[in-house]
Amino acid sequence: MILHHIQTSTSHDNALRLCLRYISPGDSIILTADAVNVLLYPDLIILLAAIPIYILKDDVEARGLRSKLTTIRNIEINLIDEHEFVYQTLRHNKVITW
Amino acid sequence: MKKVCIVFRHSPYGTTTTREGIDFALLSASFEQQVSLVFCDEAVLHLLPNQQATLAGSKDYVSVFKAFDLYEIDTVLACKQSLETLGINQHELAIDVQIAEAVAISAALADADEVLVF
Secondary structure, three states, X not given: OEEEEEXXXXXXXXXXXXXXXXXXXXXXXXXXXXXXXXXXXXXXXXXXXXXXXXXXXXHHHHOOOHHHHHOOOOXXXXXEOHHHHHHHHHHOOEEEEO | OOEEEEXXXXXXXXXXXXXXXXXXXXXXXXXOXXXXXXXXXXXXXXXXXXXXXXXXXXXOOOHHHHHOOOOOOOEEEEEHHHHHHOXXXXXXXXXXXEEEOHHHHHHHHHHOOXXXXX
């Protein structure tokens, strides 16, 4: 059970797509910093549909994207704060920062 | 002793991240950690022969790859999908590596105690 940490936007880095190539059932993904922009790409949202997704609240609100969250269908997004982030890192066997 | 898996995903010479990762890998291996390496995406370009790093203004850190077994780094995986995408065949490679399907790499990531990505 691995927590995959993505910090960059797919517009200039292949981190998320690479993570999706190697992710195993039971793993989760946490999106922070520019990676929260994933919310704006419907074709990426589809790829994430079957995976537990965590997104750091501050990074979403910093970018004024909170309203975008509500318009997203067919995916369960867990909006979390730093404390929950720490908890998730402990709950998983390890973290891979791509 | 920890099982450390180091993943390289950036192309040679454009950034120094791979070189830092190689230094880390060799250091970990010399401290008796069980090190495995994974080359994926454009990082597989590191495995091509006849590179001349100095022309790119970079130190030649690729020639040390031939010493991996000296450092007891026996597991070196190259992502099959990345090689195919870039049109590279196994016999072209400068060192012998295990060509790995994505699922084999997933297993290596799960098996390691720590995974670092450069």
